[in-house]
Amino acid sequence: MYETIDTTLEKIYIIQPITRENADKYRILQEEAVSLIESAGALYAGTTYQNIREINAATFVGEGKLREINELLYGLDGITILFNGELSPSQTLNISAALGDRKVIDRTTLILDIFAKNARSSEGKLQVELAQLKYMYPRLKGKGEALSRLGGGVGTRGPGETKLETDRRYIRGRLKYLESRLKETEKRRGLQTSRRKKTNVKTIALVGYTNTGKSTLMNLLTGSSVYVKNELFATLDPTARQFEIEGIPFLLVDTVGFLQDLPHNLIEAFKSTLESALHCDLALVVCDATGEYDMQMQTTLNTLNEMNFSSPYLLVMNKSENIPDLSVLPYDSVAISAKENKGIDTLKREILRKFKDEFLFCELFVPYEKMSIYNGLKHLLTERKSEYTDDGQTIDGIIPARYAEQFTEFIIKRNTI
């Protein structure tokens, strides 16, 4: 029997530049590029590294390197080149020309392709298409020659199995249309958010590096079934679900994951869908305890800060079932395993602790003659336990801090969380 290779999959060869800025992390960047290629549904064909002391303005990498790649890939058709960094429009075209008109994409194009593949909501699709067309437009020389030269596959796929348009005049019109459609949806979402604020339910956002297990944790906490996959950017559209801790309702929002060196225009594109997460009452910064969690945490917080995020947050180290000694993890983090349902009670307690100024955990006593007063207030508190005695009712309850004063005469003990 012969092993068959799926020839329908595009093969991608990586050029990994090594610069002064990425000297300490280029290996992680290269590994991530391999995961990105697989997440885009393509095959990894190999990597070449190049030390860049001085950037060649025309082609970024040196001519010698391009000659070497040309020789290496000679006769191998259908191999796409991924430059694992950002290229200017003319650099993309020049590299392609130097490699015998081979298809060349950069990291942003690849990420946008995965985004297009994974966008589900109509707003997500609009945003991805807008970001793709904006990025592609200056890369199209004349009437889309460059892109039509690209052929099919990665970098030419729009959201929802569509093929991206390459006609510049068409794109200009489409950009205007997409922008106005997005403005409308943003307005509608603004209304929803303000309505939600009025209901007073606290919002908790799951944020973090891609593939750390945010959606798995979302499913575990809320009993929902959002999409989980061992793939980068599996989640694109934010999803919100209610869940309770000790009878207190919370809204949990799952969001798109981050990646180091995420292009700025991509962050811009998702700023509005991330809005609910940016204004959350608490963010759970989910990291992979078995990975480069310091880098993951820094990337996440830096990206959020760029978007004016200022909510309190809690560090969550997921996948910790694989860590024999948890004491090596950051001391202020909560170690969990979303997959094996471990550490979740501790996580819930830590979440409540973060809200300790917002809720009063207390015991109350209501004498029977005051029962009607209490019944008028009852809807403001969460009763965890209650018991009838000879002369009244004792209640173990949670009161939102701003209503606490109304219960003063009934409170007999204030508990700490």
Ligand SMILES: Nc1nc2c(ncn2[C@@H]2O[C@H](COP(=O)(O)OP(=O)(O)OP(=O)(O)O)[C@@H](O)[C@H]2O)c(=O)[nH]1
């Ligand atoms: N070993 C282990 N794997 C986990 C755990 N939690 C999640 N995973 C796996 O990690 C992979 C990614 O999980 P997701 O929940 O999709 O991660 P995510 O953070 O939502 O990823 P994106 O949406 O792509 O940013 C999946 O293969 C999960 O099964 C865990 O506690 N332990």
Ligand SMILES: [Mg+2]
């Ligand atoms: Mg996810």
